[in-house]
Amino acid sequence: MDNNRQTQQPPPATLPANARLPINHCNLPAVILGSLTYQQHPVPLELDGIRHFHADLFRTLAPIAQHTARAQAFQDYVSAHFLLDHLDEAGLGKGKTKKKRINANYLRMARGWSFDSDGREGAILKRWVESRFGLLARHHAGPLQGRNSEAYQHYVAEGTRGLYATNALEAQLDLLYTYCQYELLQAHPEETHLSLYRGINRIDEHEILETLGGGRYRVLFNNLNSFTSSRERADEFGDYILIAEVPLPKIFFFNRLLPGMLKGEDEFVVVGGVYEVSISTL
Template identity: 35%
Template sequence: MDDEPVQPHRWYSTNLVGVPSQVLSSTLFNAHPLALSIAGTRETHPGLFHLLGRCASLSDAAEVFVHYLDIAFGLRAPADHEAATLGPAERRRWRSSWRKLLQGWGMDSNGPAGAVLKGWVESRFGLVPIHHKAPLAHFPSAGWITYLEEKTSSRLHNNNIHQQLDLLYEFCQWALQRFGLPGLAAAPARQLRLWRGSTRCDEQLVAGALQNRHCTVRLNNLASFSLSPDDAGCFGDWVFEAQVPACKVLVFPGLLPGQVLQGEQEVLALGGDYDVVARYV
């Protein structure tokens, strides 16, 4: 029997998008991306996408999306006359929401909200995280126990939170196809030129050398990118320029109303192996 520790990134996992996780996480997929859709999401909520189809602008569509999820998942605060009819336990009930998770990620991607988001990526796309508070290089380990506890904690993992995130992903993909990336891509694009600042380069390097500029890095199953190298330079000594498939994007600036992520120019996208151009700042 092989006594070597299990390396989680080599796991073969099922997913809900119809592309094997080993393919989805590869540089080959990034170079030749395919459209992705989480099975059953749009079919379960046809009314939402019918309403979105009538929107003439992204801001109108965002309002429709937020209003729909508020109703479907009970996210809006009850009016005074409604609160009066609720019992004490119901008034105190904590309803997890997509917005709270994204705000939590913006404050600390290694916190409980980050664990739930990484767990959703693992569930829907079959991409296993490689870092949460500590490298998740081998299983079992203390780091994995912490991640498993946080991603399933009822504090944030309730109120059908995975279904909320499914709709968020599908809305993002619909918006990119309909309106493109505001300010950068007026028309739908298969790939987006994005940047990421990094300080843990030795952990991430898969092939090549940073000093040669062109290399391959392995990013966590969910990763933050920036719209410009200057913004990315605020988050690490090295800046990676990457071509990120549009089908891997979960959130981009301007997609949602209000302050959602801490960084105004932050793009949240699926990770995996990326061929990048590295620059020291």
């Protein structure tokens, strides 16, 4: 036996146990995809079975060169697959279901998030992230201190009520994420990360895991967060700018993905976990 050979140990988990679930519906467990190592060395994330189940969509998209034409093809496919223009055929006839539930779809969720990420749509999207990626929400209209807390139970109830009796809403969100990943690959074929920004007033608005010095920190983000690709836009929302190198697989959707999707200019909605970030005053 070579005494000079050192046993290679896996890096310690950087995602706290109370920020993750033991199972998810993704090709990587939460302890990995939510870790600092994943931010530094990302690999593609795939939701269970989605690309295979919707293979016809991606065969349709493959020969289309223009982003706007692909976006229209995607929206047409989703409308047809989920009967969004024929909700009575989907079993959501009037009198059976409240109007808000009948009209709940992936676009309304995205727009609701942009209007108020702590509203019902925000709760639905954060619950979706918990289910698909196994990352627990840390904040919703206030800190979520433990899964047995009153705040967390209210958040769960709001998200559950928002999903109840909707038209396969979680499946629509699965397809939205998968399409977003397809489009990001078309736009950034040689890149693994995007530099994204948030305007903040204090770094302690976030959960700091480690202070590295030189304006760098390791933080635990909420399981879903808004960023912008515009540094100037971020500067309008705080005295400091938080800069994160975000892995492309952690981008759920962004405002230019579909026409009129979000009201926020250059907004990106990003799955959380542990990130190393820097703070700038410029």
